[in-house]
Amino acid sequence: MSEKNGIEMSIDDMSVLHRAGSISYGLIGSESAVDNFIIEVGRANLSGFNYFHKKFGMPYEFLLKRSVSSGHALFAATDDRDRLLGFARFEKIADDVERVHKGKKSVVRHSVYLLRSIEVHPSFRHIGIGRLLFAIAVECLRSNIITMPDNADAARFFKEKLMFEKVSGNDCTVSSRYKNYLLLSYPKARVLLKIIAGNYPRMVMPELIDSYESLMFMSNMGKAISKKDIIRFETLLMNSSHLLDGNLLNEMNLFLKSFVSNS
Known part of the structure; x- marks a missing residue:
């Protein structure tokens, strides 16, 4: 393990932000990290990524490396074989606006990122990977997010599943050039992962x-x-307590306390 800009990096230069079962969700730290992925591209007899390949004839390795080299935030979901299951690309278009009052600095308007694309391997769609990847990414970015879906189904997904709204005419969060985009405001972005977890x-x-x-x-x-099973449960609970809703957290804590009091 090493550190880069305060972020702990794994040996393949991906900072793992969350793990669910065999799937790791993380932030890509370098172009070389892309070389470690198994990227399945869709062909006649093979299911795989195909949107950019079909629309632009663009190799996915080039797309992902170019995103990193351009300074975009690239998030990925991978399995235990390092197979790429999904990715999301964000471009920063506005910085935080800060104010200093009585010597204390505070953010009065959070930065804005443009979601350039999000794609999930066709064999792993409709099981929540894309939704969870996006929620983990925006929690990491701590920002307002805008996007322009390229079809009605995508727009409906962003509105119904990810809490986006159309940028209003009097919204000062983003430039007027983005007036027709969809916006996930920072207050919603910061709680999205917990809502999905609930x-x-x-x-x-x-x-x-x-x-x-x-x-x-x-x-x-x-x-x-066994005590081993209780310790494992306690560790898992401690690591995930910030994502649990109050009722389930209390229920699990009471269950755990019943073993502690009887030991």
């Missing part, structure tokens, strides 16, 4: 949910539960 806890925290349900079943059946 609605789909198994998708976001599969290990924690599996551990909890397994321990609950064993407890209800009167079976012995």
